[in-house]
Amino acid sequence: xxxxxxxxxxxxxxxxxxxxxxxxxxxxxxxxxxxxxxxxxxxxxxxxxxxxxxxxxxxxxxxxxxxxxxxxxxxxxxxxxxxxxxxxxxxxxxxxxxxxxxxxxxxxxxxxxxxxxxxxxxxxxxxxxxxxxxxxxxxxxxxxxxxxxxxxxxxxxxxxxxxxxxxxxxxxxxxxxxxxxxxxxxxxxxxxxxxxxxxxxxxxxxxxxxxxxxxxxxxxxxxxxxxxxxxxxxxxxxxxxxxxxxxxxxxxxxxxxxxxxxxxxxxxxxxxxxxxxxxxxxxxxxxxxxxxxxxxxxxxxxxxxxxxxxxxxxxxxxxxxxxxxxxxxxxxxxxxxxxxxxxxxxxxxxxxxxxx
Numbered sequence: 001x002x003x004x005x006x007x008x009x010x011x012x013x014x015x016x017x018x019x020x021x022x023x024x025x026x027x028x029x030x031x032x033x034x035x036x037x038x039x040x041x042x043x044x045x046x047x048x049x050x051x052x053x054x055x056x057x058x059x060x061x062x063x064x065x066x067x068x069x070x071x072x073x074x075x076x077x078x079x080x081x082x083x084x085x086x087x088x089x090x091x092x093x094x095x096x097x098x099x100x101x102x103x104x105x106x107x108x109x110x111x112x113x114x115x116x117x118x119x120x121x122x123x124x125x126x127x128x129x130x131x132x133x134x135x136x137x138x139x140x141x142x143x144x145x146x147x148x149x150x151x152x153x154x155x156x157x158x159x160x161x162x163x164x165x166x167x168x169x170x171x172x173x174x175x176x177x178x179x180x181x182x183x184x185x186x187x188x189x190x191x192x193x194x195x196x197x198x199x200x201x202x203x204x205x206x207x208x209x210x211x212x213x214x215x216x217x218x219x220x221x222x223x224x225x226x227x228x229x230x231x232x233x234x235x236x237x238x239x240x241x242x243x244x245x246x247x248x249x250x251x252x253x254x255x256x257x258x259x260x261x262x263x264x265x266x267x268x269x270x271x272x273x274x275x276x277x278x279x280x281x282x283x284x285x286x287x288x289x290x291x292x293x294x295x296x297x298x299x300x301x302x303x304x305x306x307x308x309x310x311x312x313x314x315x316x317x318x319x320x321x322x323x324x325x326x327x328x329x330x331x332x333x334x335x336x337x338x339x340x341x342x343x344x345x346x347x348x349x350x351x352x353x354x355x356x
Contacts, residue, residue: 007101017070229258273346308354
């Protein structure tokens, strides 16, 4: 699953990408420093995985992960090809969710392309460009579907109703994801504004609380998660490791870095969760969509597991955390045998049985 980092030029996208991935993307005081998208794979922080590693003592531990894509900065007029507009929009179409970076910091040495810090305006500039691109796409789809609808085609008539709802909403300045239409219904239209969004505010070490409040209120209005971080501070934390990192964060009163919060929130924004497999060889977190049933969860490991699924022995992380061994869990009857209709929950530990 890929998450595209977008925003106006000079909001700190590449700085945050570098801190997230240690990817070394160029970061400087020039619009369009990023032209080709940089891609990095980031481990999802999970204290449960550390605890399972402690209990099972495996030869290796593998966390869940997300792919982040640092996409070129967007300017007003991108939908009409301004700046790197066409390239930018093409890159966004390929990702599963959007991490929208918003500048909340004042810095005379870093040019603000619109002249001043104004999170609501900056968000709306990008969203307007995405909505304009979607409207252009919908117009083409509308012309195609309306012809079929006139012939009495039932599916086309139903699609036409949805297209009209989307068109009216976008013209009123409402992104497709805010219109109350189910995700499965939106998917066939391939709209940029249907993608889930996580807003990340990039502030300085002495943030303006009123600007932060305005940013958070707007994200809430858009029914999206938001995280506020200090990009400069996160870069410093990212350069440290082990005990030095822990001591530095402790001095700042931080239990979790801002970037860890971003990764966890991005995972949640994508509608994902983790289950675990545990043994002496490997402890691993596997990524599945929330609501996935046992065979689909097994299929993430290998397609044969899904095809030949028989059942799964399952227990919850809180139980192994408390009782410390699977032997004790079996004695207490805490390991359940589940079939094909079982919905795997975040934190489940699973042992799949299959036959191919």
